[in-house]
Amino acid sequence: MTPATTGTTTPRKRLFVKTWGCQMNVYDSARMADVLAPLGYAPAETADGADMVILNTCHIREKASEKLFSELGRLREAKRAREAEGGRMVLAVAGCVAQAEGAEITARAPHVDIVLGPQSYHRLPEMVARITRATGSVIETDFPAEQKFDHLPEVSAPQGPIAFLTIQEGCDKFCSFCVVPYTRGAEYSRPAAAVLAEAKRLVAQGAREIALLGQNVNAYHGEGPDGAAWGLGRLLRAMAEIEGLARLRYTTSHPRDMDDDLIAAHGEIPALMPFLHLPVQSGSDRVLKAMNRGHTAAEFLAVVEKLRAARPDLALSSDFIAGHPGETQEDHQATLRLIERVGFAQAFSFKYSPRPGTPAAGAPLQVPETEKDRRLHEIQALLRDQQDMFNRSRLGMRMDVLFTGSGRHAGQLAGRSPWLQPVHAEGAAALAGQVLPCEVIAIHPNSLAVRILAASSTGDPPNQEKAAA
Ligand code: 5AD
Ligand code: SF4
Secondary structure (H helix, E strand, O other): OOOOEOOOOOEOEEEEEEEOOOHHHHHHHHHHHHHHHHHOEEEOOOOOOOOEEEEEEOOOOOOHHHHHHHHHHHHHHHHHHHHHOOOOOEEEEEEHHHHHHHHHHHHHOOOOOEEEOHHHHHHHHHHHHHHHOOOOOEEEOOOOHHHOHHHOOOOOOOOOOEEEEEOEEOOOOOOOOOOHHHHOOOOEEOOHHHHHHHHHHHHHOOOOEEEEEOOOHHHOOOEOOOOOEOOHHHHHHHHHOOOOOOEEEEEOOOHHHOOHHHHHHHHHOOOEOOEEEOOOEOOOHHHHHHOOOOOOHHHHHHHHHHHHHHOOOOEEEEEEEEOOOOOOHHHHHHHHHHHHHHOOOEEEEEEOOOOOOOHHHHOOOOOOHHHHHHHHHHHHHHHHHHHHHHHHOOOOEEEEEEEEEEOOOOOEEEEEOOOOOEEEEEOOHHHOOOEEEEEEEEEOOOOEEEEEOOOOOOOOOOOOOEOOO
16 A cells, blocks of 8 residues: 555545444444544554544344444454554554443453543544543543534545435434434524535535434424524525525424424425435334323324425335334234335334343333234335335336446446435446436346436436336
């Protein structure tokens, strides 16, 4: 490898980041790499020989801390090897497991130099500087959310034709099963002006599609340039004015925060893609109440109906939990009925897994593991059928595709449909970054094959009619 230098005389150091979990974590990993770039850290492909390793953890899935400790075991050897060759590997654990189990990590894995929660990423450079001056371990997990964004550098690394932009963090909903309100803290929205400035920068760097991110993104209430609080509908309308930005999405939403202005935005903004991830978790009012979701099945269905009235080609995704404490066979049937009523284009489903410290973990009437498995399989079979049906319904359809880069085979381009389906086509790599009119010619299990109809960029709104209809 060529020894490179940054703009100053700082020699390049190797940074390896391993990311578990959601898009928020993927985004956070990129931001951590950004804040460390001025210290001379550039991305490395592996942990071996790296000058710094960050493990960005996720607490939502099972066995998160076991996976972390086994990874830390492997890294102890890599760190020793680096020292044996006269170097130094700074080892950091970030993300939700760090937030929740900081003290245990430093006790069980003393070779970890930094443990930091999601609110403290902007302080990474300072912590690394302190470590490299050999001041010992630093624990940093209690930083107020409000300060996080203010201290991050103005310029983020280019992300390509599809870019992610965090506009909101934290959650005040306290669903019975969820760790997010404890690990990510209270809801906080970035000011609209900062969001719009970052969006413009991303577009200048080549983004054609921006996905606005937040744990509770539609609870967005950032300060507008006029001093008033802006809701997400208003922010999306302002985003849609940005020249060169063809597509907009937002994730993840809560049914309770789907207000009329936001629903109307789906009908009014052609660039807002006709695909929405809206977790419902269960179709039973009894379980929804036990989950502290703050909505009923009928209220969810009413939101879906309003959304479809505003944007008839809207397709839906959701999250489901099988076997929340107290869930009966009847409740489970209600979930299957809700899935049948709505018809999802895709969805995620999980077996309920107790997260220590959450109310549901200590609740009576835990559902036996084998029963949770059985219910999950039923939910997944139904969702899989619906997804296949949705994908098959695209055959012969004309749609605009955003091409993002080369496909798996030579001469192939990869991209995304308006409904977030992976797409591939024969075409020149130079077409990456363009939104092109296409016709769907084949449906594969995990992607659509399309033919490009015209190799010059069109702006969305896409022509989404069936060619044959
Ligand atoms: N058990 C199972 N699934 C969970 N999720 C969050 N916490 C749990 C848990 N304890 C799921 C929810 C949420 C998604 C991100 O993860 O469905 O919407
Ligand atoms: Fe967790 Fe989402 Fe519920 Fe917040 S709204 S507590 S992030 S499941």
